Amino acid sequence: MSKKKAVLILGVFVDETARIKNIRTAEDRIAAMFRNNGVPVITSSAAAGKAKRFADTVSTLIAQRKNYDIAIVPLFGTWPSFLWQEIITRLLKFFNKKIILGIHGGSIPERIDKGAQRFYTAMKRADILFAPSTYFSSLFKNKGFDIRVIENPVDLSAYTFCIKEKIRPRIIWMRAFTDVYNPFMAVRVAKRLAEKYTEFEMIMAGKEGLLSDAVKTMAKDFGLNDKIVFPGYISMRQKQQYAAEYDIYICTNKIDNTPVSLTEFMQFGLPIVSVNTGGIPYMIEDGTNGLLVNADDDEAMFQKINTLINNHSFAQTIITNAYTYVQQYSETNVMKKWNAVLNERGNTKDN
Numbered sequence: 001m002s003k004k005k006a007v008l009i010l011g012v013f014v015d016e017t018a019r020i021k022n023i024r025t026a027e028d029r030i031a032a033m034f035r036n037n038g039v040p041v042i043t044s045s046a047a048a049g050k051a052k053r054f055a056d057t058v059s060t061l062i063a064q065r066k067n068y069d070i071a072i073v074p075l076f077g078t079w080p081s082f083l084w085q086e087i088i089t090r091l092l093k094f095f096n097k098k099i100i101l102g103i104h105g106g107s108i109p110e111r112i113d114k115g116a117q118r119f120y121t122a123m124k125r126a127d128i129l130f131a132p133s134t135y136f137s138s139l140f141k142n143k144g145f146d147i148r149v150i151e152n153p154v155d156l157s158a159y160t161f162c163i164k165e166k167i168r169p170r171i172i173w174m175r176a177f178t179d180v181y182n183p184f185m186a187v188r189v190a191k192r193l194a195e196k197y198t199e200f201e202m203i204m205a206g207k208e209g210l211l212s213d214a215v216k217t218m219a220k221d222f223g224l225n226d227k228i229v230f231p232g233y234i235s236m237r238q239k240q241q242y243a244a245e246y247d248i249y250i251c252t253n254k255i256d257n258t259p260v261s262l263t264e265f266m267q268f269g270l271p272i273v274s275v276n277t278g279g280i281p282y283m284i285e286d287g288t289n290g291l292l293v294n295a296d297d298d299e300a301m302f303q304k305i306n307t308l309i310n311n312h313s314f315a316q317t318i319i320t321n322a323y324t325y326v327q328q329y330s331e332t333n334v335m336k337k338w339n340a341v342l343n344e345r346g347n348t349k350d351n
Contacts, residue, residue: 010045054087
């Protein structure tokens with residue numbers, strides 16, 4: 001019996017020893033899910049630095065070409081990543097491999113407006129296209145592209161649901177301290193809440209970024225030193241601890257597609273108040289499984305948080321609906337979609 005060929009998964013990976021300090025990419029999660037379900041995989045790359053990762057990816061692609069027929073490749077919006085994808089997919093095409101192209105990154109819609117044709121050409125080179133939400137599927141449908149929706153897998157068993165007897169003004173914000181995640185909005189919301197509730201507290205967790213010092217200075221200027229804690233990047237154990245101790249999760253992103261953090265805190269049992277940017281409205285229906293506000297509208301977010309605090313039965317309905325919604329991200333459901341795609345014959349293209 002011939003050995004079953006592996007699936008080549010390309011992207012940014014982290015080794016086991018570094019995972020506690022690094023955010024896992026969608027490709028890293030997919031590779032782990034495949035292994036858990038008996039699908040052999042080859043991954044590249046976990047090398048440090050873009051140049052080393054590129055060299056390692058090309059080397060793996062060529063050296064392992066007899067061991068795989070299918071390659072999963074991410075398509076991002078930034079120019080360096082796009083150029084990496086162009087070279088990689090052309091090599092895969094040369095070796096006559098089936099290309100499954102994943103469309104990622106909330107900045108893609110804006111970048112497509114500035115250079116649509118190169119994205120369309122790249123997408124036509126793929127045999128199968130997929131995206132983690134209906135956001136991109138809908139975006140490209142009128143351009144003639146069939147994009148499968150395959151959610152980013154979440155190991156839901158790793159999250160313990162936290163029962164909230166009362167919704168208090170105890171808030172979690174968790175992203176990197178960069179402009180795209182708009183941490184300043186979170187601090188402005190905190191100021192409003194601190195003025196209304198003496199028991200207000202907030203965790204602002206995430207990797208240090210260009211705005212870290214400015215955000216902390218803003219919090220100090222607002223007199224929030226004893227109200228906001230900045231623990232840095234937090235592990236799964238810390239997320240679980242904070243989910244038990246705090247009651248509402250907020251999202252202030254300027255750009256995003258399908259934030260994994262939203263699915264995580266839905267599974268933890270925290271009601272979510274989020275901006276309605278990018279693909280987020282495709283995940284959250286306002287008033288049903290979460291609450292939405294316009295981008296950078298801290299007054300509206302403050303009011304929606306008040307609604308959760310003052311209407312416990314409504315908050316519990318939001319929590320229950322969110323928990324039901326997030327079950328579609330389970331590895332069992334996502335793996336069913338991947339099995340269908342992996343067993344499907346793609347249409348070879350010559351682009």
